Amino acid sequence: MHHDKDEKTMTARAKSEAQVPAEQTRPGRVFTPDVDIYEKDNEIVILADLPGVAAQDLTIDLKDSVLTITGDVSEPAENEQEVVREYLTGRYFRQFTLSEVIDQAKIEAKLADGVMRLTLPKVSAAQPRKIEVKPA
Amino acid sequence: MTRTLLGWPFWGWKNPFDELDRVKRQLDAISGGRNVEWPWSQNAGVFPLLNVTETAERYKVTAELPGIKAQELSITVTGNTLSLSGNRAIAADPEASYHRRERKAGAFSRVITLPGDVDAERVSAESKNGVLTILLPKAAAARPRQISVKAG
Numbered sequence: 415m416h417h418d419k420d421e422k423t424m425t426a427r428a429k430s431e432a433q434v435p436a437e438q439t440r441p442g443r444v445f446t447p448d449v450d451i452y453e454k455d456n457e458i459v460i461l462a463d464l465p466g467v468a469a470q471d472l473t474i475d476l477k478d479s480v481l482t483i484t485g486d487v488s489e490p491a492e493n494e495q496e497v498v499r500e501y502l503t504g505r506y507f508r509q510f511t512l513s514e515v516i517d518q519a520k521i522e523a524k525l526a527d528g529v530m531r532l533t534l535p536k537v538s539a540a541q542p543r544k545i546e547v548k549p550a
Numbered sequence: 551m552t553r554t555l556l557g558w559p560f561w562g563w564k565n566p567f568d569e570l571d572r573v574k575r576q577l578d579a580i581s582g583g584r585n586v587e588w589p590w591s592q593n594a595g596v597f598p599l600l601n602v603t604e605t606a607e608r609y610k611v612t613a614e615l616p617g618i619k620a621q622e623l624s625i626t627v628t629g630n631t632l633s634l635s636g637n638r639a640i641a642a643d644p645e646a647s648y649h650r651r652e653r654k655a656g657a658f659s660r661v662i663t664l665p666g667d668v669d670a671e672r673v674s675a676e677s678k679n680g681v682l683t684i685l686l687p688k689a690a691a692a693r694p695r696q697i698s699v700k701a702g
Contacts, residue, residue: 422656422657423597423656423657423658423659424597424598424638424654424655424656424657424658425595425597425654426595426596426597426598426599427654428599448652448653448654449650449652449653450640450648450650450651450652450653451648451649451650452643452646452647452648452649453646453647453648453649454643454645454646454647459643459646461653463616463617463653463680464616464680465614465615465616465679465680465681466614466679466680466681467679467680468679492603493605494603494604494605494610495603495604495605496601496602496603497602497603497604497609497664497665498600498601498602498662499601499602500599500600500601501599501600501601501614525679526617527616527617527618527619527677527679527680528614528615528616528617528679528680528681529616529617529680
C-alpha cells in the first residue's frame with residue numbers, strides 16, 4: 415500500500431481492471447473501484463469512488479456474508495470524433511467478505527457525486543461490550 | 551515502465567475490436583490526419599485524466615472527479631488552452647479505525663492544449679454523477695467551412 419494519502423497533490427492513475435469471478439454476459443471492461451473502509455463500534459462504512467454511475471445503475475448485494483458492489487456506466491453513443499482518450503469506462507465490480515454479523519435490514523446506501531456511502535450496522539451481539547472492572 | 555511493457559500486449563484482448571480501433575487511431579495520427587500533441591493510448595500523468603472528443607462545432611472534455619462539487623473546481627479558458635484545478639478533500643472520521651484507504655485526496659491542476667481555438671465566452675461545464683463535462687464551442691475561425699463549388 416502507498417501511504418500517499420496526505421500528499422499535497424493528486425497523481426494520475428489508470429483504473430485497474432478487475433478480475434471477475436464469473437464471465438460477463440455483456441461485453442466491456444470491468445474496473446475495481448477505489449474504496450475506503452472503516453469500522454466503528456456499531457457499524458462498518460464503505461466509501462467507493464464510482465464516477466459515472468447513476469443511482470439506478472448501482473447494485474449492492476449481500477449474500478452469505480459476501481458483499482457485491484456492481485455499478486454500470488452508461489455512455490451515450492454519440493457520433494463524436496475522438497481526440498484524446500486517457501481513461502476508459504466500463505462496469506465497476508468489487509466483492510468483500512464481511513467477517514462481522516451485519517443487520518441486513520438496516521443497511522443504508524447513498525450515492526452522491528459518484529461516491530457511494532454504504533453503512534452496514536453490526537447486529538447488537540457483534541458490538542463490543544465494555545467490561546467494567548470493579549475494584550475488589 | 552515494466553508495468554506498461556508487460557501490460558501492453560494484454561489489454562484490449564477482451565474485445566479484439568478495441569485493439570483494431572486503437573491501431574486505426576494510431577495510424578490516423580501518424581498519417582497526419584489530425585494535429586494532436588498527446589501520445590496515443592497513454593496519459594499525461596497529471597490528474598485528472600481527460601477524454602476529449604470533438605464534433606464540427608465543439609470540443610467535449612470529460613474527467614472523472616468523484617466527490618468533487620462544481621464549486622470546488624476552477625476552470626479557465628484562453629485561446630486553445632483549458633486549465634482545470636481544484637482540491638479534493640476527504641474528511642477522516644476520528645473515531646473510526648480504517649481497514650482500507652485507497653481513495654486519494656489532494657490538490658490538482660491540469661492544463662491542456664486543444665487542437666484549435668475555442669470561443670471562451672460560450673464554454674459551459676456540468677458535473678453529473680462525479681463526471682465533469684466541459685463543452686467548448688470552436689471559435690468561428692477554427693470551425694470547418696463548407697465551400698460550395700459553382701458549376702461554371
